[in-house]
Amino acid sequence: MRPHTPQSPTTRRRHARWAAATGAALLTLAMAAPASPRGTDRARESEPTTGAYETTSHAYEVTGPTTAAQRTAVAATGASVDAVRDRSVVITADPAQAERVRRLGWTVRALPAPPDRRDGRPATPYDFPPADAKYHNYAEAMAEINADVAAHPALMSKQVIGKSYEGRDIIAVKVTNGATRTTATGAAKPEVLFTHHQHAREHLTVEMALYLLKEFGSQYGKDGRVTKMLDNRVIWIVPDLNPDGGEYDIATGTYRGWRKNRQPNSGSNNRGTDLNRNWNFKWACCGGSSGSTGSETYRGSAPESAPEVKVVADFVRSRIVGGKQQIKAAIDFHTYSELVLWPFGWTYDDTAPGMTQDDRDAFATIGKSMAASNGYTPEQSSDLYITDGSIDDWLWGNQKIFAYTFEMYPNESGAGGGFYPPDEVIDRETARNREAVLRLLENADCMYRSIGKEAQYCA
Ligand code: CXA
Numbered sequence: 371m372r373p374h375t376p377q378s379p380t381t382r383r384r385h386a387r388w389a390a391a392t393g394a395a396l397l398t399l400a401m402a403a404p405a406s407p408r409g410t411d412r413a414r415e416s417e418p419t420t421g422a423y424e425t426t427s428h429a430y431e432v433t434g435p436t437t438a439a440q441r442t443a444v445a446a447t448g449a450s451v452d453a454v455r456d457r458s459v460v461i462t463a464d465p466a467q468a469e470r471v472r473r474l475g476w477t478v479r480a481l482p483a484p485p486d487r488r489d490g491r492p493a494t495p496y497d498f499p500p501a502d503a504k505y506h507n508y509a510e511a512m513a514e515i516n517a518d519v520a521a522h523p524a525l526m527s528k529q530v531i532g533k534s535y536e537g538r539d540i541i542a543v544k545v546t547n548g549a550t551r552t553t554a555t556g557a558a559k560p561e562v563l564f565t566h567h568q569h570a571r572e573h574l575t576v577e578m579a580l581y582l583l584k585e586f587g588s589q590y591g592k593d594g595r596v597t598k599m600l601d602n603r604v605i606w607i608v609p610d611l612n613p614d615g616g617e618y619d620i621a622t623g624t625y626r627g628w629r630k631n632r633q634p635n636s637g638s639n640n641r642g643t644d645l646n647r648n649w650n651f652k653w654a655c656c657g658g659s660s661g662s663t664g665s666e667t668y669r670g671s672a673p674e675s676a677p678e679v680k681v682v683a684d685f686v687r688s689r690i691v692g693g694k695q696q697i698k699a700a701i702d703f704h705t706y707s708e709l710v711l712w713p714f715g716w717t718y719d720d721t722a723p724g725m726t727q728d729d730r731d732a733f734a735t736i737g738k739s740m741a742a743s744n745g746y747t748p749e750q751s752s753d754l755y756i757t758d759g760s761i762d763d764w765l766w767g768n769q770k771i772f773a774y775t776f777e778m779y780p781n782e783s784g785a786g787g788g789f790y791p792p793d794e795v796i797d798r799e800t801a802r803n804r805e806a807v808l809r810l811l812e813n814a815d816c817m818y819r820s821i822g823k824e825a826q827y828c829a
């Protein structure tokens with residue numbers, strides 16, 4: 371195992387920025403938290419953890435954990451770890467999970483409930499609150515995509531690749547210049563996959579998909595790099611992996627902070643599987659997911675037990691043509707923390723069976739290049755905490771696709787709005803990833819070129 375340095379200069383820098391920017395605000399908000407509509411700490415902790423009702427999850431700041439192993443232990447209580455700082459983490463937990471974290475010896479403090487953005491106006495069911503009206507609910511996102519495809523029929527086509535648990539369409543948009551079947555050299559076009567919104571409350575990721583479609587559609591024939599990529603790549607955009615969870619999160623006009631899908635679990639009143647723990651590679655292997663239905667990181671009853679994961683995994687497998695996976699690289703968009711992450715998540719080790727030093731170096735080189743372009747922090751995902759059953763581990767471990775996770779804006783839980791940044795930031799924070807996306811597309815034909823080994827791997 372490589373020496374693990376949890377308190378790297380990078381995390382220390384991030385911590386300092388956070389403390390300076392939001393320390394005072396957090397204190398105030400923590401004091402205000404018990405008056406939130408979700409009730410007091412005492413009330414929450416008297417709620418049942420099993421039985422007739424779903425328990426209420428809430429955001430907490432946990433002060434004390436400094437190493438990845440300590441953060442993995444926090445996650446093992448069933449909470450989701452939403453942000454990682456030098457000496458603390460932000461989690462989502464139900465009262466029992468929060469108590470388990472306290473018993474680990476850490477200080478646990480309730481954070482404010484998600485913001486009320488209704489502006490005193492009535493909520494429209496299944497719509498974003500008035501102050502966040504620029505976000506797209508499911509119907510609005512589909513309408514926007516249909517319009518993009520209709521406006522650029524030579525560049526885009528939409529496929530329904532399957533259905534969510536509640537029966538919503540899961541779609542993939544194919545973006546490429548349909549007039550060219552191969553690259554200039556006659557080779558099959560390398561394919562690149564962008565996936566969005568595995569986690570319900572991470573709505574900014576759907577906006578990222580809409581941004582990419584707008585940008586590719588409008589810049590073809592205008593911007594040289596975009597034109598070259600649409601001529602020489604096939605881009606697949608899956609804009610919404612978790613439409614049921616997303617709609618549930620916004621249904622009442624007050625954000626619910628929901629993460630999982632909305633699939634019932636047999637023998638339990640707790641709904642939902644964490645889609646990013648349900649992929650079929652080392653599923654349940656390593657303490658990086660939970661077998662409890664009430665957990666924020668419930669892994670499901672079996673790999674691909676979530677219909678949404680099965681649909682996208684089947685789609686990825688369908689891109690194996692003549693025995694060869696056509697998709698070479700991928701980004702799965704999440705929020706928040708401003709990170710570029712690469713696999714493996716199941717082990718702290720840099721290299722492992724199926725991840726050679728050259729593989730790792732190509733991942734890190736292009737990961738760091740993308741991060742240099744958007745100001746995110748690049749690292750292996752297990753530098754945060756262990757995960758098993760994540761999409762990146764499956765895409766790389768099973769399909770040999772160079773798969774990254776982007777954790778988008780904000781960097782911090784406080785000032786930037788955590789999972790719910792105001793809609794004013796959408797344009798800036800989606801365009802912020804333009805260059806990173808182009809860099810991945812431009813490298814996708816031979817990721818090993820980045821480490822000077824094109825001849826060895828891509829001849
Ligand atoms: C993550 C993503 C991919 C592999 C390992 C870890 C981070 C992600 C998660 O835990 O699934 N973080 S998040 N978006 O806050 O849930």
Ligand code: CA
Pocket residue numbers: 500501502503792793794
């Ligand atoms: Ca607004």
Ligand code: ZN
Pocket residue numbers: 568569572704705
């Ligand atoms: Zn996520």
